Amino acid sequence: MILVKEFEFDAAHNLINYHGKCERLHGHTYKLVVKLEGIRGSEDMIYDFVDLKNLVKEHILDEFDHHYINEFIEQPTAENIAVYIWNRLAPLVKTENAHLCEIQVWETKTSGIIYHGEEA
Numbered sequence: 001m002i003l004v005k006e007f008e009f010d011a012a013h014n015l016i017n018y019h020g021k022c023e024r025l026h027g028h029t030y031k032l033v034v035k036l037e038g039i040r041g042s043e044d045m046i047y048d049f050v051d052l053k054n055l056v057k058e059h060i061l062d063e064f065d066h067h068y069i070n071e072f073i074e075q076p077t078a079e080n081i082a083v084y085i086w087n088r089l090a091p092l093v094k095t096e097n098a099h100l101c102e103i104q105v106w107e108t109k110t111s112g113i114i115y116h117g118e119e120a
């Protein structure tokens, strides 16, 4: 069974040594999708949506929302943001019956990254 929760944050970034418009400072309303795979445990839940919301807010959204991402991710491509968020969240959400199985980072409605925690 897979649990899914979606979040949004607004942030600014610019790509370093990039060959186009994204080298200039600009912003996105990012969509972050977090998926946990697991089995039902206490209260017949994989993970309480409310607890997940609070955890992601404290450990991810508060750092990203209305910030300049280059200050903590040198080259803030959606790929690098997905890896960064995975590395922070995976240990935090792991329980006896649930683990992180997918992160999605969408820069626009049409451009996003899906990451399962392994490098290709």
Ligand SMILES: Nc1nc2c(c(=O)[nH]1)N=C([C@H](O)[C@H](O)COP(=O)(O)OP(=O)(O)OP(=O)(O)O)CN2
Residues within 6 Å of the ligand: 015, 022, 028, 076, 077, 078, 079, 107, 108, 109, 110, 111
């Ligand atoms: N593989 C990647 N390619 C690009 C990234 C990235 O993170 N990974 N990032 C950018 C830019 O930051 C830009 O934000 C995205 O460009 P684009 O999708 O063209 O943005 P638009 O606002 O033009 O979106 P549309 O939905 O296509 O209108 C570039 N490439």
Ligand SMILES: [Zn+2]
Residues within 6 Å of the ligand: 013, 022, 026, 027, 028, 107
């Ligand atoms: Zn961008």
